[in-house]
Amino acid sequence: MSSLNKSLRNIYIHIPFCIKKCLYCDFPIHALGTSSSLEHRQSLTDRYLTYLFKEITLEMTKYEHRLDKPLKSLYVGGGTPSLLHPKQLESLIRHVEKYVPIDDNTEVSLELDPGTFDK
Numbered sequence: 001m002s003s004l005n006k007s008l009r010n011i012y013i014h015i016p017f018c019i020k021k022c023l024y025c026d027f028p029i030h031a032l033g034t035s036s037s038l039e040h041r042q043s044l045t046d047r048y049l050t051y052l053f054k055e056i057t058l059e060m061t062k063y064e065h066r067l068d069k070p071l072k073s074l075y076v077g078g079g080t081p082s083l084l085h086p087k088q089l090e091s092l093i094r095h096v097e098k099y100v101p102i103d104d105n106t107e108v109s110l111e112l113d114p115g116t117f118d119k
């Protein structure tokens with residue numbers, strides 16, 4: 001059986017926002033700036049998520065025959081995904097879950113940067 005027929009088990013999602021761009025960083029990043037308001041950040045990240053959700057939907061339709069088993073891992077990296085509001089993160093995970101099962105054994109990871117998250 002070719003690997004193209006195997007179940008989709010691992011997903012990486014890139015969140016390309018950081019407070020500032022580090023000099024040594026080669027990732028595609030949009031720097032939000034230290035002085036940007038919460039509303040400004042939320043509106044930019046909401047716009048990004050709108051297109052990301054559309055892309056996830058398109059990708060998942062390509063892999064329709066491979067979405068039968070729960071994911072082994074869902075990794076949300078960046079960038080600084082911890083800049084997203086918890087409700088945005090929840091809606092991202094729920095959107096993925098519409099297409100592929102996430103269960104208690106799925107490892108869900110999120111990159112965090114100091115100063116961008118709390119309890």
Ligand code: SF4
Pocket residue numbers: 017018020021022024025026027029078079080113
């Ligand atoms: S992804 Fe990491 S290294 Fe790159 S700009 Fe953001 S915080 Fe800096």
